[in-house]
Structures are given as C-alpha cells and as structure tokens.
Amino acid sequence: MAAMVALLIAMLLAMLDNTIVAPALPTIVGDLGGLEHLSWVTTGYILASTAATPIWGKLGDLYGRRRTFLASIALFLVGSALCGMAQNFGELVGFRALQGLGAGGLMVGVLSGVAEIVPPRDRSKYQGVMMAAMPVAMIGGPLVGGFITDNLSWRWAFYVNLPLGVIALAVAWFTLRTLPKGVAGGRVDWWGAALLTTWITALVLLTSWGGGQYAWLSAPIIGLAVLTVAAFAAFVLVERRAASPIMPLSVFRSRNFSLAGALAFLSGFAMFGAVTFLPQFQQFVQGASATNSGLLLMPMMIAAMVVSIAGGTVISRTGRYKTFLVAGAALMAVGLGLFATMDTSTSPLVSGLFMVPLGVGLGCLMQTTTLLAQSSAPLRDVGAATGASTFLRNMGGSIGVSVLGSVYASALTSKLGAAGGDAGGSAQSMTPQALQKLPAAAQHLFASAVTHGVVEVFAVAAIVAACGVAVALLVKQLPLRGFGGGATKVSSSEPEPESGSESGSEPGARVVEVAEEATV
Template sequence: MSTTQTLHPGEPAKMSHRQVMQSLTGLLMGMFVSILAGTVVASSLPIIVSDLGGSQTSYTWVVTATLLATTISTPIWGKLADLVDRKLLLQLSLAIFVIASAIAGFSQDTNMLITMRVLQGLGGGGMAALSQVVMADIISPRERGKYMGLFGAIMAVGTVAGPLIGGFITDTINWRWNFFVALPIAVVAIWLIQRTLHLPELAKRKVKIDYFGIILLSAGVSLLLIWVSMAGTNFEWASPTTAWMVGGAVLALIAFVVVEIRASEPLINLGLFKNATFTLAVIASLSVGVTMFGTSVFLSQYMIMARGATATSAGLMTLPMMAGVLVISTIAGAMISRFGKWKAFVVAGSIMQTIGLFALGTIHYDTNYLLLSAYMFLLGSGVGMVMQNMVLVVQNAVPQKELGVASSAVTFFRSLGGTVGVAALGSILALRIPEMLAERKEEMGAALAQLGAAGKDVGQALASGTMPAMNQLPESIRQIIESVYGDAVAQVFAIAAPLGFLTILAVAFLPNLPLSRMTRTERSKVEEAAATVGSGPGELPAAGGSAAGATAETTLPADELESAPGR
C-alpha cells in the first residue's frame, strides 16, 4: 500500500523534478496504455469493419461510440475527482478501459464491437479527466507547461505507435490481437499508480452525486449525436424522426441546465461560464476536438481507401501529423515553463491548425506524398500547441475547489466537438460516396462490363453498401473507388476547415493571465484565507491588504499571488 502525503497549513510541499516524475510514472504509463488501446485499431479499422460486414455508417459509429461515451463520462469523472480518492478512480477507469478492449477482440459483428467501444470510452473519459486533475494536485501552472508537453509527447507516441503496431498485427497475425496487446502494460500501470502516485488528502465532506444531471446530459447528447449520424441515410433530415429526436435532445439539455442551476453539487458548474478564460477555452476546445478526432479518423481511412495502403503502411503514412503533435507540443511546453508566457504559442498554434485543415481540403487520391506530409505536419503542430494548453490556462484561472470540474469540462467540450465532428463528417462522407459513385456510373459500368461474369459479383458487392476490401478489387474498379474516396475525404476536411477561424478568435481573446507557481493545495489555502475576510469566489486579497492576506503572503511569495483567479 502506498502512503498518502498530508499537507499541513503553512507547510506547502515542494516536490523536486525527480519526485514529480516518480509520482507521474504510473500515470504516464496508464495514459500511454489507454491511448495505445484506443489507437491500435486506427489503421486497421477499415479492414475490421469490412471483415465484420459493416458499412460506412458502422465505421463511423465504431469511432463515435467511444467518443460519445468519453464525452458523457468525462464531467462525471471530473466531479468525482473533487469528491473521492483520485488514485482509486484512476485505477478503476484504466481497468474498465482495458477489460472492454480485451472483450472487443472477440467481437462477432459490428454491434458487439460498438458496445465494447462504448465501455472503452467510459474508461477513457476517466483517464482523460483525472490525469489533468492529478497534475494540478502536485505541479503549479508555471511548471505544468513542460509536464503538459510530456503528456502531449506520450499522447503523440501512443497515437503513432498504436496504428503501427495495429497495422503490423493485422497484416501478420490477425486484427483481433490488436485488442489484447495493451493488457500486460495495463496491469503494470495499475500497480505503478498504486506504488508511486502520492496525492494530498481531500478535505472530508459529504459526497453528493448529481444523478439527474448525469441522466439528462447523457440523454441529450446521445440523442443529438445519434440524429446527426443517422439523418440523411436512415431517415430524411426533415422528417418526424428528426423532430422528436432533436426536440427530445433540446428538452433534455434545457432540463439539464435547470437541474445544474439548482444542484448543490452540479455536474458542470454553470457559474464557471462567467469566467472569460473558461468560456473562451471551451469554445476553442470544441473546434479543436473536431480537428483532432476528425482528421485522425478520416486520414487513416483516406490512406487505405484512397491510396491503397495496407494497415501497416497507413500507420506509417500518418506519422507526419503525429510527429507534429509530438515535437511541437514538447518544445512549446518547455518554453512555456521556462518563460511563463503561453498566449503567443496558443495563437500561433490555432493559425497553423487552420492553415493545415484548408490545405488538407485540397488533396486528391494521387496528391504527392511529400506535400501531403507537409500538410499533416502543419496541422499536427497546430493541434499540439493548442490542445493541452487549453486545460492549463483554465486550471490557472479558476478557483481550486472547482479545478476538477473545470478541467474535465474543457476535456468534455473537446470530446463533444470531436464526437459531433466525427458523427457529422462521417454522415457527410456516407452521403457523398454513393453520390460520387453515381456521378461515375457510366465509367463504373464500363469497367464492370470488361470483367465479364466476374463483374456482376463485384457490382453486387459494391451495391450492398458494405465497405469494400480494396486489395480484393480488380485494378480498374479500385482506381475509381480510390478516386472517389480521395475526393470525398478532402471535402470533409474542407467543410471542417472554417472552424479553425473560431479557434483563432477564441484564443486571441483569452485573458493573458500570468501562470502561478503554486500547486492546487497551496492556492486552495490562499483562497480559503481570502474567503475568511469576505472576498468573492476565486478572489484573493491584495498582498498585505489584510491579516489573512498577510498570512498567505508569509507562506507564499507575493509575486505568485498575482496570477491567482480574480487578479
């Protein structure tokens, strides 16, 4: 059993870099495992869905199911992190994730696979939310930049390694082993978290879970996303089904807002939206989510369906984007910690992200790979500079008693943007591919006719709506399919690109607050001192302005108070 570090008033714990890294070892490994288990199927997914007899809609939902569950569960995990043992929650979320991954390996159809991906998302939401909260427990915002860069690097390595490992396993063994590969590492990660992660004790208080908020948020978001992904294919956009699904989602979300306003322990504290930093970071995170998840999902599909790549080579071909995330997020994080300046990096990243999206909107199935690599690296660099730092600036700007909720809320809206983006863009792709194939009906008919009797079987297989196995198609048919998929995926990127302007505007107007050098525990003590002399929520007395302020000032350097919320 690990020991718990208890912090006493006037004795803030200052951890050395070695102590911090020791505490983060298990957490970093857990993050790597969850990312690896989530991305290992990325390059193999077209092959997996085809093998299980799924369609383009099934392909989209295999991805969307995980994102949806992650989105819904993230604020729940974040709220629990403010109430109960964070280390236990971390271990629980990681266990849920990897067990669901293992069961997914036995899937017999896409329905079973989608169900297990939902459970993966529940565990992944915990890892995403809790890792940010744990970092804030032991590292100050000023120092957190370089560790955020480290987390970004771990995410990038996991994102890069996953498709490569998965592609190799699929090409040499069987795609089912993709879901088993992370199990041994997960067991080690859970053990390391127990042995090495030492967190300050939470103040004892009565735990109240906002069950109504959980139900209403889940119902509202789920209905909305199911409608987005199915409208236009399973039913018309303007139809009675659309009316009841959208109407039900809106009513559920309105009821959620009412419940949150009245709840004593709200799932998402709506009062946080009064904080300009939080509100703008949420807006930026929504659009970044579309970019991050949408591009990674459809780039792998583009490589296999439009460029004829194998699962392994598809993973290799998306390396430039992941390299951009890995290299630039690490460099930016280190520079933010060194100089204490963050805004220029975030604004520059949002501009690079937008340019990269517009560039990917111009590609075709035969675009020069070096040019394509430059586009992907530019996009990855932009995402790497923006994504992690949105959480950092919010943690630096909100009252520390709300840190878990605020951190998970930013992650929630990023996941929500990704979920809506993948569902909506996937729905557009599912519509455009049949339309573009219909536009080339004569060319396709001529190619099928040249195949003689075999052409009839190929034509029936294509008409079934299932995703074709590209390596089994005749050359003449494959070229048409590759061209259609290449142009269709490019249109998806072109549609997503204008959202980049929303990211630029949001981060440009973020208040440029200096980064505090205090950990969560230290800042909480100062905020408590401020509360005793009647300061507003999240505000601190001016240095030397009161007895309580003087006490805080003698414990913590005065210059560090300047970056606290409300300053």
C-alpha cells in the same frame, strides 16, 4: 516510483487506444460491414469517456481514489476483450462505449493519483514523466495498430490492451493503498450526470444521422433535436441548483474561458477528424499498408508534439498566449484546407507536407487552450475549469467524427452510385486487400469515390476551423497567474474575479504552487 508505473501505464492505455484502432478501421469496416457506422467506432468511445469523466471524479471523492481507479481499469479491460470478440458492427460500437466508460476513469484516476501521492513542489517533474505518454501514444499507436492489422488480426488492436492493463491493475492494487478512502456524507449529482449524458448522446446522434440515415426534417431527427434542447435546458437548471454539481457553470462566466472552450472544441474536431479519415485515403488511394499509414501520420504528430512543448515553454517565460491561439487556429484551417485539394494523384510526400501546418496548429492550440481556461477561473474552480475544457475538447472530437463520418459515407456512396457501381455492397465490404484484387477500372472508381469523400470531409473541417480564427481574435491578452499583476489571490475568503477579468494582485511562488495543486 512503483505507483507512478501503474499511473503511467494507465495513461498509456487511455491515450493509445484510439491511435491504435485508427489504422485498422478500413479493415474492420470491410470485415464487419457498416460503413455508415464507421465513425461510431471512435465516437462511441469518446462519447462514453466524455460523459463518464466527471462521474468518476465524483465517485473518487466519495469512495476513494484507489477503489474507483481499479474499477475503471477492470471495466476498460472487459470492454477491450469484448471489442476483440465482436461479431458485427453493432456489437463493436456497444463494446467500444463500454471501453470508453472505463477510459474516462483512467484519466481521472491518473490525475487524482498524482495529486495525492506527489507534493505540489515536486509535481512538475512527475507530470513531465506523464506527458511522455502523449508522444508515445501519438507516434507509437498508429505504428502498433498498423503492424497488428498487417500481420495479425484487427482484433489484436483491442487484445493488446489486456497485458498492459493487467500489469497496471496488479501494480495499482499493491502500491496505491495509501490513497484516501473517500469522504462520508457526499452525494453524486446523478440527475446532472443523467441529463449530461442524455443531451450529449442526442446531439451526437443528431449530427451523425441527420442528412444521411434520416432526412433533416424527418421525425427521428426533429425528435432528437427537441430532446437535445430539452435535456440541455434541464441540465442547466439542475446544475445551477445542485449542491455539488457535476459541472459547475460558474466557470463559464469568464469571457476568456468560454473562448478557450470554443477553441478546445474546434481543435478536438480537427484532430480526431484527421486521425480517423486520413488512413482511408492513405490505404485505399495511395496504396499504403496499415503500418505505413501509421507512419505517414508522423509529420502531424511530431509537429504537434514539438510545438506544444516549445509553445508551453515560451508562454511560461513570457506570459503571452494570444499569438499562439490566433496562429494555431489559422494554421489548422490552412492544413485542413490543403487536404481538401487532394486528388487521386496526390503523393504521400505531398500529403505529408500538408500535415505539418495542421500539426503545428494543433500544437499551438492543445496546451494553450487548457492554460487559458485554467488562468480564466478563480483558484477554487481551476479543477472544474480544467475538466470543463477537457470535456469540450472531447465533445469536439465526438461531434467532429460523427459529422465528418456522415459526410464521408454520404459522399462515397453517392459517387459510387453516380458511376453505376454497387454503392452499398462495394463500400460496406471493401478492404484494402480486396481492392487490390479488383480490375484496374474498378480500383480507380473506388479510389476516386474515397478521394471525393475525404476531400469533402476536409473541406467541411476547414470551414469549421476558420471559425476558430475569429474566436481566437476575440480572446483578451490578460496576465497569467505568476506574471506581475496576473496572480489571483490565494485566500478563499477574498472576492473572485469578475467575468472576463482574470488578473489579481499577489504574485509569487505560493500562488503558482496553489494554482498547480488546484489544477490537478
């Protein structure tokens, strides 16, 4: 139980960070400037975390779970402290990336730690304890972040990680001594890791800068496009030949897995986009404080949490999941479309009602896409399938925030410029507090510009989410493991399922137990 405390605190650190920072973003932008880089406060963190996750996992295999877990906590704390001390936006984005590198190791360390210290038959109840961190982060994070921004300095949104992290570091140091020390002779797929990081970074920069900071046909954007394609092609070649690849490509042979990955990408796009840009509208247009903007996100968070838990229960009893995927994608598109109808007179009650279908849609998709990805791979690849699905969801968040951030900044500044305002200065240095001191006409102008930007963000997001409905309709309803003929055989010597066929022939408790162990 003492070890579980350390793992639970680490899980909270990884999940809380973005939800705490989101309500502080309007104040951070006003204090440090750099509206065009607003999305990178979140994107840099997610991007670094996504690229680092498979590397931390491999390092844990080679050098021991405890050692790498402690190193990831320490790196996360260093990044948090430096973020709080940042003096300009460039420093903040760089330190957020450093923090994200540590966060990738936190998630891997938690999952690996549970797998090492808890027997498979008892693991579900401990995983339930871990899952309790999600609603705490989703609901508590915006509240804590808003309270800190209103009553302290935004810098404490990062400093708040330090006491929790020190406790986790100390408890883990003393309680995780029994974890395996690692295996000798293994090698990290450094070429695969480097190429993965390269094409991800180039793609996110391409989507962030294209059409905003640089024209789409400019030399920097074309160069990034070429680099993305070349690095991705090289990554595929290296992973196909690597003895121990960072990301096994065999899991993508299953049609259902690839579709589950696409839905995970789209749900990450929608979730991070909503959490990042809704506080802008709530604080600048609706006049909410940072604390209240955190409270105003609760309808979406609670709906997502309740539906995710209830949906998982229904699927575990019936084995039917396609309905949840189709309904989730449709509701996500509806929710985002409703946000695209907002104007300066939209009340907090109305925007709160708009959050409910979005939250229900996210709840239907988040857990179900992971479940489908796991069931669509042979048992020996379930861990890789889970990692790949998580990677795609994080990629959706990275690219979503990047693309939508570019859309928001462009729409906001163009609206201010068209109205004759100081587009650059007004947008870069405006805070909710400073806005209240301006004349009524200037307040209305800026609120209209923010509304224009947010509406365009959600219109683009709704179009992307609508594609998810078509993707979900292509999913085949096949038996899950443990439901009649849906069990994949346990023996590693038996043939793997063919692409697009996840069903096997041996159900039973042992299959479920082995699947659970492979998943973690």
